[in-house]
Amino acid sequence: MSDLRVRFAPSPTGTLHIGGARTALFNYLLARKEKGTFVLRIEDTDVERSTQESVDAILQAMDWLGLSYDEGPFYQSQRYDLYKAKVNALLESGAAYRCFCTAEELDAKREAAMQAGGKPRYDGTCRDRIDQPDAPYVVRFRSPLEGTTTFVDRIKGPISFDNAELDDLIIQRTDGNPTYNFVVVVDDAEMGITLVIRGDDHVNNTPRQIPMYTALGYDAPEFAHVPMILGADKKRLSKRHGATSVMDYRAMGYLPEAMVNYLVRLGWSCGDEEIFSMADLIEKFSLDNVGRSAGVFNPEKLLWLNEHYIKNGDPGRLGGLVAEVLAQQGVETTKGPDLAAVVKTLQDRAKTLVEMADGARFYYQAPTVYEAVAAAKFLTAESRPVLELLIRHLAEATGFDLAAIEAVFKQVMEESGLKLGKIGPVVRVALAGGSVSPSIYEVVAVLGREEVLTRMKKALASIS
């Protein structure tokens, strides 16, 4: 166990997105690699937008990806007493003060400042006021006016801000609830977080938070800001770029290991290596190799990785997953051929579990209608003799493994004088209902003698 303590702190206002998942992954990986502690904290101080459904969705997504945490989930909504006490401490020490400006006044000032071409900042109206009217107020943190705040980002290197750029941010709302920039400081400190790994969009918050650690009597943690993930148009990744939720990909038939592999390589690299198992990553991951610039989310590469993991996956496990997809589509898989055997015939031709399910369906549901074009071309009077020949020999074959089946086809080819190119398509339509299927010998073997004969006879009967 090392002293490293990291955390993932999502706000439950939606599902777990690609970007959040990567941040969580980086935290997880570093914690596991350094044998540190990974804390999960739910940032639900925005009562309006936080929902239990979102919490569940996030937890579920993390579980799917295999990102286990050591402590938590902690809910900020259950820690208000702590925040309240800290706000009061700041008020007493003078590090914070009450501000009686109304939201409307503030909006107007912000608008004006923006118009004037400046940075919209709080003008400090209540910073030094002595009277304390009996009116609604917010609490603001007294930020330093001069000097520079610098920190060394573990990914980006030294970053510094002029304190004059900062304004006094609100740490407690009119309704008494604390705000993000405050609770994040209190919690990261109270939970002993030593390294904050979070999105790039928080670099600007960092110089505002550092003085708060000091005012509260805490040591500031280290920071590592992970670059943003962009869409193909270089704009911040959002719904209009298509599926951005991790679970959307699960629904589309993606494997969690493909998602993890893709996510980690977006912004991190290890020489020329492309394929990483979670175990590899725990061994090899390092903040030193995380890039500093934003990256574009590339669904094609994710697809390729998924294809890779499907191709190399354990047939038994994949079979279970495909069965789930099929079940959702109302296809029963408990009766037909062995799922693992079915999967083996499809691993080289499916890029997703959904595609695999599409390819596997015919094994469990005999064709009720034949694909029109294929039937017109192959289920003709001309193919009757071939089907009859096949039915006879297949029924008589001593074994029914690949070798036996191949022998039967060889024999039929000889007797009919036809090449496999003529016979294969006929059998394919009869068994699978269309012109696309795995290798015909494999299909025959997996389907089994009884089912093959049934389907062939049915096809034969359809030719009239």
Next chain:
RNA sequence: GUCCCUAUCGUCUAGCCUGGCCCAGGACACCGGCCUUUCACGCCGGCGACGGGGGUUCGAAUCCCCCUGGGGACGCCA
């Protein structure tokens, strides 16, 4: 607008810190070929980048400066 970050093939990136091994390597995608009973897989090959301008140096993708591009932040959201 102000501030912060950032910049190698269309995309993800290696190389940059510790200049020469780089007329820049890998992967995805794309294109062509081979294999082939369908669809795929696989294999082989190809296209394709150091944003621009100044420096420093015998020598720069690598170091420095400026410009430009891109992203982010500027909320009683997180």
